[in-house]
Amino acid sequence: MQVATLANETDFDGWRQAARRFRAAGVRPEAASFRVGAGEGGLFDDVAPVGEAGPQFPVPRAFVELAENVILHRSADRFDLLYRLLWRLEREPDLMRVVSDRDVADAMERAKNVNRASHKMKAFVRFRLAEAEGEEHWISWFEPAHRVVEKTAPFFARRFSTMRWSILTPDGSAFWDTERLTFGPAATRDMAPAEDEIEDFWKTYYASTFNPARLKTKTMQGEMPKRYWANLPEAALIPELVAAANGRAAAMVAAPAPEPNPRLAKTLSRMGRDHAFEEGFVPSSLEELGHAVQACRRCPLWRDATQGVCGQGPKAAKLMIVGEQPGDQEDLAGQPFVGPAGQVLDAALSETGIDRDDVFVTNAVKHFKHEPRGKRRIHRTPAASEISACRWWLNAERALVKPKVILTLGSTAALGVLGRKVAVTQERGQPLALPDATALLTVHPSYLLRIPDREAAETERERFVADLKAVHRLL
Ligand code: SF4
Numbered sequence: 001m002q003v004a005t006l007a008n009e010t011d012f013d014g015w016r017q018a019a020r021r022f023r024a025a026g027v028r029p030e031a032a033s034f035r036v037g038a039g040e041g042g043l044f045d046d047v048a049p050v051g052e053a054g055p056q057f058p059v060p061r062a063f064v065e066l067a068e069n070v071i072l073h074r075s076a077d078r079f080d081l082l083y084r085l086l087w088r089l090e091r092e093p094d095l096m097r098v099v100s101d102r103d104v105a106d107a108m109e110r111a112k113n114v115n116r117a118s119h120k121m122k123a124f125v126r127f128r129l130a131e132a133e134g135e136e137h138w139i140s141w142f143e144p145a146h147r148v149v150e151k152t153a154p155f156f157a158r159r160f161s162t163m164r165w166s167i168l169t170p171d172g173s174a175f176w177d178t179e180r181l182t183f184g185p186a187a188t189r190d191m192a193p194a195e196d197e198i199e200d201f202w203k204t205y206y207a208s209t210f211n212p213a214r215l216k217t218k219t220m221q222g223e224m225p226k227r228y229w230a231n232l233p234e235a236a237l238i239p240e241l242v243a244a245a246n247g248r249a250a251a252m253v254a255a256p257a258p259e260p261n262p263r264l265a266k267t268l269s270r271m272g273r274d275h276a277f278e279e280g281f282v283p284s285s286l287e288e289l290g291h292a293v294q295a296c297r298r299c300p301l302w303r304d305a306t307q308g309v310c311g312q313g314p315k316a317a318k319l320m321i322v323g324e325q326p327g328d329q330e331d332l333a334g335q336p337f338v339g340p341a342g343q344v345l346d347a348a349l350s351e352t353g354i355d356r357d358d359v360f361v362t363n364a365v366k367h368f369k370h371e372p373r374g375k376r377r378i379h380r381t382p383a384a385s386e387i388s389a390c391r392w393w394l395n396a397e398r399a400l401v402k403p404k405v406i407l408t409l410g411s412t413a414a415l416g417v418l419g420r421k422v423a424v425t426q427e428r429g430q431p432l433a434l435p436d437a438t439a440l441l442t443v444h445p446s447y448l449l450r451i452p453d454r455e456a457a458e459t460e461r462e463r464f465v466a467d468l469k470a471v472h473r474l475l
Contacts, residue, residue: 002032006018006037010072010147010171015082023090028087029083029084063085063089067107069115074146081103113146117144117148120144122152122156125156137165139191139193142169144169161332168187289400290308290310293310294308296308301382307331307334309326309331309363310393311401312336314360317358317403320398321359321406322406322417323363324409324413325369342445353472364390384421394417404474405439406434406439409442410443417439418439424441424442429466448461
């Protein structure tokens, strides 16, 4: 048996080098073994040194990505499984495409479990407030199903970039000092504060979002597995809420249905959006709507965003401008159009004589859709299903503000407002009659920022200003 020793449980580079050496020395998978740390010896019958690293072996990218996740799985034989796949890849270069293969399917399943553990960590880490050297420090104790701390910590660094925080786990710890993310040794539960005043907030929030009429215990435990309950302040309420669910649901059925806000109901109904009242909730003010969006789960975009970003502006604005979705800066600030595209819009509005303070500015989609690339979060266009899901909120904003004119910026905004696919270039600048307002379509200001040629950019900017002037005339 040939044995390679890895530095730690997630030592991907160590495994890669050892696997390369094994392969160069012709060590078959059944004769190769990996162990973590120096160990005591005696674990293997015939421990022999392996040779120097051999030449690099080109493997498909899909395998490397899969291996990076599988190595975080808690199973003891994950290194062996990956080496077996690597060995076979040399002889079966298309192996990764054979999803029915036992080893490939096994690795994919383990990678899926790891990704699920990472998602659960994003959802269930709860920070508690502590003080260190006179400064606020937020500390969380978390027990992930797999070793996902290093994989998942960058998400918290982006989301809570201005807070000093630590996430302590039995596998290792992550620290963020508002500039740098570092990792430390394993911790124990008693190193994290047990309680703080935020606890009550979580409990109140959870209790207020718990709907006894929709209680499905099995689904709930699938979404919020019991293994995480110990570290969730709100989990203490679950047995009590579940026990009282039947009685509360019966009381809800017996009670007369609450009257929806009549003004909003009338307007939404005129817009043909009666189904907007599903789930029985109707925001009666922009403030209420702004709070409610934070709890929205109508589509998956809430998961990776810092917060929902609703519209801003006067309650009775005559002009509503609808963009696509919050960008990186808007997501962090919680305000629409505060980034570079917002500056282009501001400049064009002031050139037209429209005061931005008189405009209600919002987006078709309220949560920031993006994908990480290095340290950056790259914008991704929302899918039609996400735009459609979020239309409920946009319609509620329209019904509350009742603008005379709605200007849409780009095709996502046009789809959100009109409810149909639109070729903006063809319908641009023509007033379109809607049941509640007149709509005008134009391009998104971020498009103007992406035109490389200066002359073409200036021409497009003038067209954009001309569209705003047309809006001004309609007002
Ligand atoms: Fe809800 Fe819209 Fe956010 Fe999706 S994007 S979760 S629909 S608020």
